[in-house]
Each structure stands twice: as C-alpha cells, then as structure tokens.
Amino acid sequence: MGYRTLLAILDTPKTTQQVTDFAVAIANQFQSHVIGAHAEAVAMVPLVAPMEIPDPATVQALQDMAHQETESVERIFRDIGRREGFSHEWRSFVTSSGFNSAALIDSARSADLVIAAQGEAGMLSETRSELESFLFESGRPVLLIPHILKAPKPIRRVLVAWNGSREAARATFDALPFLMVAEEVEIFTVDASDSSTQTGSMAGAEIAASLARHGIKVTVTASEKTGLAPAIAIENRLSDSSIDLLVMGAYGNKRWWEMLFGGVTRTLLDSMTALTLLSR
The missing domain is CATH 3.40.50.620 (HUPs)
Structure with missing residues (x-):
C-alpha cells in the first residue's frame, strides 16, 4: 500500500x-x-x-x-x-x-x-x-x-487527532501508508465525551485496535479536563512528542458554503509546526 x-x-x-x-x-x-x-x-x-x-x-x-x-x-x-x-x-x-x-x-x-x-x-x-x-x-x-520546514525528513512519529468523527476516520485511513511505515503512531483525544459504546477515557481504543491489525505500533493518549482548548492541547502534544506528521479531519462550519474552517483546524493551520494531513 x-x-x-x-x-x-x-x-x-x-x-x-x-x-x-x-x-x-x-x-x-x-x-x-x-x-x-x-x-x-x-x-x-x-x-x-x-x-x-x-x-x-x-x-x-x-x-x-x-x-x-x-x-x-x-x-x-x-x-x-x-x-x-x-x-x-x-x-x-x-x-x-x-x-x-x-x-x-x-x-x-x-x-x-x-x-x-x-x-x-x-x-x-x-x-x-x-x-x-x-x-x-x-x-x-x-x-x-509548514513554512518552517525547509527540507524533508523521515516521518517517524505520527499524531492522530481523534474525536470519532467522520472526518477524523477519513483522515486516519487516508494516512494509512504513512502510519504503516512510521515507528510510532499516537491516537490523541482531548476531553472526549462518553458515548453509547464507550466511555470518554476509552475513546480512541477501537481505532487503535484497528490500526494495530495492520501491524502499526500504536498507543492511545487522552488529554482530560485540562482546561486547554483542543487546538492548544494538540499543539502542546506536537511539541512535547517531537511529532513529524499530524493527521486530522478538516472540520468546517455546517454551512459549508461559507467556506470557513472550524476553530481547531483554523488555529492549527495558522501555527503549523509539523506536516499535516487533512481530509474531510
């Protein structure tokens, strides 16, 4: 692949x-x-x-x-x-x-x-x-x-910003070729809510298991009740973990014809520090 x-x-x-x-x-x-x-x-x-x-x-x-x-x-x-x-x-x-x-x-x-x-x-x-x-x-x-990256380097560490949405799922599987050759892949959730199928603390576990079946070395990390906005939490994780590639959905306003990115996507695009794969 x-x-x-x-x-x-x-x-x-x-x-x-x-x-x-x-x-x-x-x-x-x-x-x-x-x-x-x-x-x-x-x-x-x-x-x-x-x-x-x-x-x-x-x-x-x-x-x-x-x-x-x-x-x-x-x-x-x-x-x-x-x-x-x-x-x-x-x-x-x-x-x-x-x-x-x-x-x-x-x-x-x-x-x-x-x-x-x-x-x-x-x-x-x-x-x-x-x-x-x-x-x-x-x-x-x-x-x-990002404009700060002047020369390519191997993509060894990948962060998947996961919230269980359609966009996040699409981006994760669109990134599969990168994930399969990466040394480490982290599923990262921010203040995930409980759902009918899992608790917030277990958010990301199922997608991690699916990726592991592809032979991907994957871990799950949750940022819970930190008071940080999701974009800031993701930015901090990118820096703390020396991430080479961020994978995330491109979240837009429901009135998509206004062509405005959602708040998290907008913030991260303005302050990119890593390669970013977007899908929707």
Whole structure:
C-alpha cells in the first residue's frame, strides 16, 4: 500500500522548491508518479475613469507577469525532475479561481495525495476558504507543509487527532501508508465525551485496535479536563512528542458554503509546526 500518484500544488517560485522536494521524498518512498500543477492567475481588468474602459496594455502587462511566474515554477519543477530522476509530469492552468479551478480539481480526484505549502504567513482567510472548497470538491487528502520546514525528513512519529468523527476516520485511513511505515503512531483525544459504546477515557481504543491489525505500533493518549482548548492541547502534544506528521479531519462550519474552517483546524493551520494531513 502506498501513494502512487501525487499532485504537487506549485503556487509560487518561492514555495515550488519546498513542495517539490517533499513530493520527491514521498515519491522515492512509495515509488510514486508526481504531477506538478500550477494555476496561472487571470489578470484583473483595471478600469480607466470616467468611462470605465479596460486598459489593454496594463491587462497584458499583468498577464505577462503571471505567465513569467508560471515559466519560473515550471523550470524549477522540471530541473528537479531531471536531477532526481523520478517519474513526473507538468500541468498548468489559466484560471481566476485558484484552488477551485475545475481542471485542478479533476487532476486531484485522480491522485492518491495532494501536497501543498502552508505559505509564509499562515493560511490567510481567502486561501483557507479556497482550500476548504478544494477539500470538499476533490475528495482527496491534502498534505500541508509548514513554512518552517525547509527540507524533508523521515516521518517517524505520527499524531492522530481523534474525536470519532467522520472526518477524523477519513483522515486516519487516508494516512494509512504513512502510519504503516512510521515507528510510532499516537491516537490523541482531548476531553472526549462518553458515548453509547464507550466511555470518554476509552475513546480512541477501537481505532487503535484497528490500526494495530495492520501491524502499526500504536498507543492511545487522552488529554482530560485540562482546561486547554483542543487546538492548544494538540499543539502542546506536537511539541512535547517531537511529532513529524499530524493527521486530522478538516472540520468546517455546517454551512459549508461559507467556506470557513472550524476553530481547531483554523488555529492549527495558522501555527503549523509539523506536516499535516487533512481530509474531510
């Protein structure tokens, strides 16, 4: 079992090196094919007062700049591909919808795993909204790389943020290839409530048993009645346990068309310290 097709979202020249390096590391581990994908922005149309006539020269200059960025991103990706010798291909799309490009979503639906960068200043609201929509529409897990991680390293310690939800279950099994090669996997619950099938103190035991049947070395840890918000409890655990990969569901507002991440997901995306695999 492994990730045979990776879709690397190559946004800017600054993040392309980072994302491609991580994609190469995963490709070498699982013998994957890597698709490098870039969405070239359609230039906004500036208007000239008083008649609000589009300025063709300015529009063309902006589009030329966007295309130059596309060429730079492609050059970086292809250079790494030739140097590292992994199976790869390049795709670029001209779009005004960013992550939500229909062509990009179609590409994602045929991939095992999507890889993208967090970005220098965390996930800004507009980008985060695009990402949530992308998760809804693509149906594929997304591996986000925090900007503080400049070079890939082996994924030895994994933390699964577990609350028994559909999203958490989806993320856990989407991460199975990583879990199966990790040295340690921890199921982490925060202030779990009693249910009809188990007490809060036993939350995570059943999913741990399921993972153990795959030969995964797994432990269960519960954070109970600490007074900490779930996001803070998870952040502390990431730091205390030197976690390489966080696995969690992407929790959204029930009115999903508002495209807002839930509080826990939003906080963790803004202060990422480890690779984070999100599914919903």
